[in-house]
Amino acid sequence: MIDLNALPFDSEKMLSGLKPWIECESPTYDPHAVNRMMDLASKELAASGAKVERIAGRLGFGDCVRGTFPHAKKTPGILVMGHFDTVHPVGTLQKLPFRRDGDKCFGPGIMDMKGGNYAALEALRQLQRAKIETHLPVTFLFTSDEEIGSASTREMIEAEAAKHKYVLVPEPARSEGGVVTGRYAIARFNLEAIGRPSHAGALLADGRSAIRVMADMIPVIDAMTTSDCTFSVGVVHGGQWVNCVASSCTGQALSMAKKQSDLDDGVKRMLALSKKDAQGGEFIVTRGVTRPVWEPDGKTMALYETAKRIAATLGVDLKHSSAGGGSDGNFTGAMGIATLDGLGVRGEGLHTLNEHIFVESLAERGRLMAGLLAELN
Secondary structure: OOOHHHOOOOHHHHHHHHHHHHOOOOEOOOHHHHHHHHHHHHHHHHHOOOEEEEEOOOOOOOOEEEEEOOOOOOOOOEEEEEEOOEOOOOOHHHOOOOEEEOOEEEOOOHHHHHHHHHHHHHHHHHHHHOOOOOOOOEEEEEEOOHHHOOOOOHHHHHHHHOOOOEEEOOOOOOOOOOEEEEEOEEEEEEEEEEOEOOEOOOOHHHOEOHHHHHHHHHHHHHOOOOOOEEEEEEEEEEOOOOOEOOOEEEEEEEEEEOOHHHHHHHHHHHHOOOEEOOOOOEEEEEEEEEEOOEOOOHHHHHHHHHHHHHHHHOOOOOOEEEEOOOOOHHHHHHOOOEEEEOOOOOEEOOOOOOOEEEOOHHHHHHHHHHHHHHHOO
């Protein structure tokens, strides 16, 4: 085993290199912004010696980038897989600027998951500088729509993962610094309410508000939540003119379950909510993107044991658990490919205006990733 503590990881230098990534805002629904981030990633991959391939975006989303590092072997290797889209719209930097505050650093997407992506790339660069060759070929795949369920990239992700022996996902670490060896099943739903338009001032009683139809159904959906399967409405859009009774209202809902059977039952219950009412309103539920449950198998647990052993040399007792909050690891883990998730940085407040990382975790997770890249065979 290589002496990981001898590799000169420097969290301060890593933070300086990470800053341009954080200040390049890249929300999922802005493909041009995402592509600017992919430009930065492509440049760094190329400068690190990778063969870089730009994969054109689909369905109106941004591009993806694959960086393949040269290797003598042509056997199935290691896929490091992350996303560069974030939930933060362009302009968030005004409210959540990149800033250092003691042992923390703030910024949109810094925890989920640009910090982890940067640490993973720095891990490979440290091995290169130390003239340490990996036993297996290494490929990086950076995608553009994970935050909305990977609607346009799942097929590509699964095809790429099938070529590899291992998948390492630098999504955020667990709160105690642990890694993820399984993820819950997740389903998204599209909601549509249809009303009957009328003038809201002169003929209010003649209309049926689609917004009211949607509003009446939200508590119904919330009330379906159990300990086995949760439901929540996270997006609602309705109306255009305040003086018109809204004829259309749309929304999105999310359901999560620890078992696929519970999610399947939840899907049936959600779809059964579609109905028409006596006042001329209609509520329609259609199924959106689904992430399959990922339950750890022997190959994933063997990969975890390797990571645990490596972490022990760094003075870390590496825990593991299954987790909610899906990732693209759901897909690869469900395929039966040895997958280890949650290898990214430690932090708090992801998806909020308090999103931050603990700076020292950049070097911590970089060393762990370097150990995995160097040891896996």
